[in-house]
Amino acid sequence: MRAPTRLLIVDYDNLILDQLMTLEKSYNGLLNIEPVQEDHIDQDKLSEFNVVIIQIEKIKDLKKFSETIEKHFSGKVLLITDKYVDEKTRLAQTLGYNVHYKFGSSNALAEKLFEDFKENIIQKREALKTVIKEEDTIHLCVYSPQGGSGKSTIAINLAIQYTKANKKVLLVDMAQIGSIGAMLHVPNVHGGFSKLLERLEVEMDQQDLSHVHEECFYKYQQETCEFDILMSSSLIKMEKMRSAEVGRIQSVIRNLGYDVVIYDTSTEICERNLSIFDDCDKVVLVSTPDIISSWKLIQVKEILKTVGVSQKCVLIVNRFSKHLGFTNEELEIEMQMPLVGVIKEEKWIKYNVNEGIPITLQNHNKTNEVFSELAHKLCLINKNPKKKWGFKK
Template sequence: MDQAANLRRLATERDRSSASLLEPEQESSRIEGEVPAEVAEETSNEPVTTRVIAVTSGKGGVGKSTLSVNLAISIAKLGKKVLLFDGDLGLANINVLMGIIPEHNIYEVIKGKKKVQDIVISTSYGIDIIAGANGISQLANLSDTQRETFVEQLGELSGYDVMMIDTGAGVGANVIGLVMPADDILVVTTPEPTAITDAYGMIKSIVANGKEKSIKLIVNRVPSAIEAKRVADRLISISSQFLKTKVESVGFVFEENLVQKSIRSQRPHVVLYPGSKSSACMSHIAARVMNTAPAEDSIGIFGFFQKLLGIGQDSEPGMGVL
């Protein structure tokens, strides 16, 4: 090797050495100084606007609550922080499906006996729940001051990416009251003719109450993808034709004996049988729901309960039915 080549080699090695010496220093400077943009975005202290999703149905017996539990867990598996709120006033059973015995419920918060943090249950399934929300019906008896105090407490639940509400079935005032302030509405039906008719009735009630936000459809307990498409296409078509509203299908769930087994064992089927067809369906629905853009006017948990109770200037007509 000639001298020039040797010098070039030495110069190259020196430059590499200098670079290696500088890299830790530069990294240290970056850590002590400005946070990289990609990290800053993840660690931002800006408050999270919680996406409120109401899961509802036109009739009972379509598997709505079971679907709510498993969908909430499936969304949590996508890296989201999820709160599942049991809003079924008549048959509050989210905790039963998960094998959980709650010590407190929202009624105690309404009465001022407990703070909202006291009734939130952290589960082993990666989601938090508020169980047995039977006390919601008592909100109608509160004074304006008590309502505002209650809503302020619920504002402390901010920080969740998603609050999913399992509403009751049917088109009663309490159900519609929970559905209308939500960012997204998931209407659950099955291939049974009565379920399809009642699902349409629910969509009609939502439209009649002035809901212009996202209405999504899930067909549960289907024997085949073809049957699921038939049901979804029918509801989408008649909603467009007679209600002039867009309904989007976000998926279906196969009928499987494994789902009934998981219900009897009081464990979610996406946990007990993660490799099942029904669990794969739930993962697909979770991705579809979360990949759609949230409502531009999303107001989070605090705003949701304000509208629910008819508090504030931004309350819409038809709100505050409780």
């Protein structure tokens, strides 16, 4: 067994400590850690530790802190923040520190602390020959601070594209007021999140997982496509959802062997949405080409940077027309993120939504091509390029 990683945690509460202890327990034998929680950093004792985790508010002067660390410590430093936008956090990033959003997922925390964490889990799971196929799953989420920009339309049609490529797909409606049900004419009678959250209140074992499909997921079936949907719960339940609940839902989803999981979100920058961003491989940001939508996205960019997810963000411009407030190039430069797709504003798209028929299940070759290319790009830039996904061009 490897020597334990000694972690010094300087925090106001036990949240990070508890997360690490839970992780150690759940990844039985994989993490060998010795966390010590202190009220302050004692520089004489720093050499006893491999990692320092410190709540950013505990640091009075970042530059002085930086000097002390450089002089007395050669291990890893992780700063914890609980604010979305914060000058100190931005300064810390400029100084080259790794920052973690406190209410993010515990897996994301572990990935930041232990470089080989993900790799180890995959190896361990293979060795155990469990049904878990996490290494194959791609987690995407679609977000925009602008209502009506096309998040749900894009999430649904991406799901269809992956289904067309014979992938097992789960579409999760994480919006505060979900609209996937209305858009796909899903009957309002099955479990969804309400049932899943109820189920999560009791401990689940591997066998219970098989019931999740039947009880909580809706099977969307058309002649040419089939995927599962996890429907959102009531507005109040969605609004109250905290990162711990999101984490538990995600850990169930990770055990179900999907190839692609797509989260549709809503406009708020809240704990629920931030936890999803944290845990996804790619965050697809949608903008319309008008000045208001682009402006809102630019405001959000700072938050995404602060919580450390901006590197995995990509842009889509939807409802593209000639009447632009921002050009695509301007948006790309301003956001410093790659533009991976442009979808035109089409009257027929709007009309067909009411019929409950997703746009890429109709014979509009050009729109189909745009979505197919988009789905392809999102996988290629995300995962191991050696892995072939079998998309037909």
